[in-house]
Structure formats: structure tokens, C-alpha cells
Amino acid sequence: MGKASILYRNPYLYLLGLKLLHRENFHKRYKYMASFSKRGNSVLEPACGPGALASYLSKGVRYSGFDMNNHFINHALKKNLNVKIGNVLDINSYIRSDHIITCDILHHLNPTDRKKFIKNCYVSTKKTFIVCEPIINHKNKKNKIITYLGKQFTEWIERDGTNNVKLEYFFNHKELSDLIDDGFGIIPSSVKRVKKRFGEDMVVVFFKN
Numbered sequence: 001m002g003k004a005s006i007l008y009r010n011p012y013l014y015l016l017g018l019k020l021l022h023r024e025n026f027h028k029r030y031k032y033m034a035s036f037s038k039r040g041n042s043v044l045e046p047a048c049g050p051g052a053l054a055s056y057l058s059k060g061v062r063y064s065g066f067d068m069n070n071h072f073i074n075h076a077l078k079k080n081l082n083v084k085i086g087n088v089l090d091i092n093s094y095i096r097s098d099h100i101i102t103c104d105i106l107h108h109l110n111p112t113d114r115k116k117f118i119k120n121c122y123v124s125t126k127k128t129f130i131v132c133e134p135i136i137n138h139k140n141k142k143n144k145i146i147t148y149l150g151k152q153f154t155e156w157i158e159r160d161g162t163n164n165v166k167l168e169y170f171f172n173h174k175e176l177s178d179l180i181d182d183g184f185g186i187i188p189s190s191v192k193r194v195k196k197r198f199g200e201d202m203v204v205v206f207f208k209n
């Protein structure tokens with residue numbers, strides 16, 4: 001694992017940071033994503049981080065997850081979550097599940113790896129594939145100094161220990177919306193999809209079945 005930022009070395013700081021950033025939308029987005037799974041269903045969260053999603057699932061839903069970050073995985077294991085070290089780009093890390101839920105991972109990946117990730121998720125789900133992504137308007141900013149500092153800060157704080165995240169990897173509203181409409185180049189147009197905004201996040205649910 002490469003050098004991760006303080007947020008990605010400390011699950012408590014990471015969760016606090018997320019809560020401060022998203023405020024009431026922190027709960028709303030996880031609640032919404034969790035609402036599609038019912039008692040007896042299985043949920044897999046690739047790039048699960050410390051496993052925050054798990055506590056929003058209904059009783060009787062089986063949660064599992066994997067991530068490259070051993071600080072996060074150890075934290076989740078201490079909470080008795082069914083998680084392991086795994087790579088979203090490696091199909092062997094996936095277990096076929098009723099629902100695949102991914103939150104805040106796409107912008108961490110090199111754009112050349114996105115399709116592989118989407119394909120791995122889509123082939124591994126039986127019912128729904130859910131993607132939650134932040135929306136940032138990082139282009140066309142008038143103040144060059146603020147733009148520059150914002151880029152330096154974002155890239156410094158987003159060092160997850162696996163990827164070299166660039167500000168350009170984030171999507172603006174149109175880019176993400178277009179990618180969703182195009183099924184990220186993987187999901188057929190016949191598959192029903194529903195988009196929903198939660199503050200600065202967009203969640204899309206693909207209904208495979």
C-alpha cells in the first residue's frame with residue numbers, strides 16, 4: 001500500500017470527515033442505498049472502507065465487503081463485519097450477491113480502469129447495482145489561486161494508499177449524468193435506472209432484475 005493521507009489511515013477521522021462534509025446527506029444516501037435490500041438478501045460492497053453502509057441495512061440482510069485499505073478492513077473486522085482485503089479490479093474478490101452497492105470509489109480509480117470495475121460489479125449482481133458518486137464542478141473556476149489550492153488539497157487528502165487520485169477524476173453533473181445514461185459503456189440501455197441527488201452526491205440504481 002502506498003502512503004495514505006491521515007483520513008485513510010484513521011477510520012474514525014475518515015468517518016468524522018465524511019459526516020462533516022455531507023451532514024444530513026451522510027445518513028440519507030446510505031439509508032436510500034440500503035432501502036433496496038430486503039430480509040434474506042445479500043449485499044456486497046466493493047471498496048467498502050470501514051463499512052459504514054452496513055449499519056443502515058435491515059435486519060436479516062447479509063453484508064459483505066472488501067477493500068485494499070488494511071486500516072479500514074481491520075476497523076470493520078473489529079465491528080464483526082464480514083469483510084476482507086480485495087481489489088475492485090480483480091473479479092476473484094467478488095461474491096455474486098443480490099445487491100452490489102458502491103459508494104465514492106469511481107473517482108478514486110484511474111479512468112482507464114473504470115469499465116473493468118463497472119463490469120466486475122454488474123456481472124456480480126443479481127438484482128441491483130448501485131453507484132454513489134460526488135459531483136464537483138472543478139472546471140471553469142474563475143479564481144486560479146483558489147482552483148490551484150483546491151486541487152492540491154483534494155489530491156493530498158484523497159490519497160487512499162492505492163491510487164494516485166487526481167482532481168480531474170471527479171465528475172461534474174453532466175459528465176456523471178451522461179456516463180449513467182450510457183451505462184458507463186457496459187450496462188445495456190434496456191436496463192432500467194433511477195438517478196437521485198443527495199446534496200453534492202448522485203446515486204444511481206440499475207435494476208438488473
Ligand SMILES: C[S@@+](CC[C@H](N)C(=O)[O-])C[C@H]1O[C@@H](n2cnc3c(N)ncnc32)[C@H](O)[C@@H]1O
Pocket residue numbers: 046047048049050051052053066067068069072086087088089102103104105108160162163
Ligand atoms: C472514499 S472511500 C469509500 C469507502 C466506503 N465505500 C464508504 O462509503 O465510506 C474509497 C475507498 O476505496 C478503496 N479503494 C480504492 N481503490 C481500490 C481498489 N482498487 N480495490 C478496493 N478498494 C479500493 C479505498 O481504500 C477507500 O477505502
